[in-house]
Amino acid sequence: MRELKDLAGIIGLATWDQETYLPPKAEPARAGQLSTLQGLYHQRLVAPEVGDWLGAWSEKAVSDDERAMARVFARERDRAIRVPADLVRTLAESQGAALTAWRVAREARSFTPFAAPLERLLVLRREQADAIGHGGERYDALLEGYEPGMRTERLMPVLHALRDRLIPLVQALAGWPPGADALAGRRFPAEAQWRFTVELLGRLGFDLEAGRQDRSVHPFTGGTHPTDVRLTTRVVEDNLSAALFGTLHECGHGLYEQGFRESDHRTPLAAAPSMGLHESQSRLWENLVGRSLAFWRAVYPRLQRAFPGELGAVPVEAFHAAINRVARTPVRVEADEVTYNLHIVLRTELELEMLRGNLAVADLPGAWNAMLRELLGIEPPDVVKGVLQDIHWAWGELGYFPTYALGNLYAASLLRAAERALPDLWPAIGSGEVGPLRSWLRTHVHAEGSRLDAEDLVVKVTGSGLTDVDFVAYLRAKYGALSGRNLS
């Protein structure tokens, strides 16, 4: 288990490096190195002697922790064993082909070049799901790869309830905000942005001696170990939000990674139980804290000092309104907190129906546009800002999108539980002190590692499982106050 954890850490290093410091001509070499490492990881994971050892060890496991470790390790191993090596290879090749086709299609602003490669990936994913095994719903087998323990029949009703509450909320906010964006048209020097984001990391309690921040085109959190957590952010001079909320988002992931128990570090327990729960931590810091008025009341004076010319005359309320504008956009990554999950509902619905065979790939662009109209009342200007906007399907990732919505819902429920446990949570944040919240999350979420499946952990911490109730209540309260409209 230690060897695999070390190898996974090194794969993390090689991947981080690929996105940050790798010289351009080394890209093919790095692909080869990563494929060798991943092959070695797989070989060691599925080795028969590892299975013998795991079986013997599981029987002797006496503590809860040992049993949890054996369970998490066996789950990863069983999944790896069930998928034949041939299928893994074919999938990797087809992903490469689909990615190329996706780029060609975007270039041509036409879905057609992408249709056949996507169809091929669907066929292979169905094969993979059957190899892994499921109780009749193939999507479950894929979902399990990102969100262990989650099932389609549990997920979809929650997403539908969420959808049914969000549509009227979006409608009630139509036309708001009326004024101009206080941040638009300003230029924020890159160096000052960078310094401010690093200061922000320190303020939030990210340990810069056990991690670092670098620049990359697409922000992400990687690294090799809980003492070596690597965040990236991007700095765009005419868009201050990119760096601010990029850093806040990745910092949430980073605090999770730094928060595992030291005694778990070289075991399978030093991991989040799911992508959704990981995302809950990034969303919590990015949105629930990072777009709150209380947080910026404490931090905004520093931001003004960093950009005196640009922000000196902008009051904190105007800044807060600017970072919380609601606008219906066809593009998911540009969406605000209110509309964002509708983009996820759309994708989850469509990929589920495609995998089930109820929606033909040829009909996908039409279905996409129809559902966007139904959910948001808008149409994409073209396929690049429509059905071809995300890279996920080109990677053959099916079952990944819902983890974004799960993250938002879990974040709201966890914050609600923290508010109940810490009555002074918001006054503390308002005076610049996020320590109590971070400590509470560390104790109740991060330090648990993967001892429990995500929803079981959320039940343990909040008293109830996956629900849209806390998230919708949060939106209603926040945007009701901001807009002055009645959103209940």
Next chain:
Amino acid sequence: MRELKDLAGIIGLATWDQETYLPPKAEPARAGQLSTLQGLYHQRLVAPEVGDWLGAWSEKAVSDDERAMARVFARERDRAIRVPADLVRTLAESQGAALTAWRVAREARSFTPFAAPLERLLVLRREQADAIGHGGERYDALLEGYEPGMRTERLMPVLHALRDRLIPLVQALAGWPPGADALAGRRFPAEAQWRFTVELLGRLGFDLEAGRQDRSVHPFTGGTHPTDVRLTTRVVEDNLSAALFGTLHECGHGLYEQGFRESDHRTPLAAAPSMGLHESQSRLWENLVGRSLAFWRAVYPRLQRAFPGELGAVPVEAFHAAINRVARTPVRVEADEVTYNLHIVLRTELELEMLRGNLAVADLPGAWNAMLRELLGIEPPDVVKGVLQDIHWAWGELGYFPTYALGNLYAASLLRAAERALPDLWPAIGSGEVGPLRSWLRTHVHAEGSRLDAEDLVVKVTGSGLTDVDFVAYLRAKYGALSGRNLS
């Protein structure tokens, strides 16, 4: 072979990262990850099925390249197999203990704490040499690890001839230069130094799209692949030479690494045949080119523009004299081109006699000081600037020091051959054009990879093997001109 090359590349990445960007708290985790990777590398290298494959493949090898590949690979593998795993482990532990003791001894300014751990390493290195096998001279087995094909009976007479020519040369230069150092007491802003070193890399033809430069405490060349060569340098504001010659030195190593044939990249042939030959390339660019008047005639105006306040009034001749001062110092890394190899003679002689059992560890400090007096006529102020100055013995590295001298000697002989082949070599350098020299080295040295052992390659290129003649002739000509003294 590809898998091992990929693993070696990734070990290179993890090591580079350790010295550049690793967060301080991650040091223990990285040590564990590296040990896992090295263990995997060793396991795969010595695996019996690899031996079977290698045997079968060697018999079928038809081309010279295939035979060379099989030979290089088998040599590494045989060496790895011969040393028992227990001894490897004990050596690693004893190296750790010796390193700690070395630090304690330096802190205490006393050799005593280091004596027993060094004795232990000597015992283990003798065991290792016997396990590897030798013809009666254990030092050969260790030397072979850095300088395949080199033998003690070949090396020592050359080092002795070199010594006998250097001692009178140093004496003839006594009291020179008389004036003050034109670079002393000046401050060179770090940012401008950094920019200049990066420009220098481009000028020398180091491909910054297939490599990079970063900062580290001790400059080194690492990386993962010939398309991903990573140099480091250090910038010290009151010592311009540190960055200038650090960069020139590592650039020499880097040009070698970038110069392997593309078709060799994932084979054992994409490697220098020895440490000494690798060092010849760093010394060639650092000293033979990088401390020449011709080179700086072309480049110095740019350096002056980078530091107008500091160098605007310093003529190129004064700068050239400043970077070529000769002074007898007890510290190897501060030594100039004339005295440097005497430091190597001293270390080689002493480690050879210790390994042979002719010199007791307890007598080492006395022997060190006596030999320093004999070679340079000086004494170290204390053990920190004396017998404890280098980390090599604390690592248990015996046989490594001579590769520095081999590098200097090979560099001079190779440059001599280049001068014969390219009559316009120096005029070109004088007009800022190092391309002809670089191309010649690429063709005749770099692209050969490890097809031939170092000395065989040097014979092929220069017509004669290891010799001090070219190096001593170079010193006499250069310092004769600089000092105006008769050095023949």
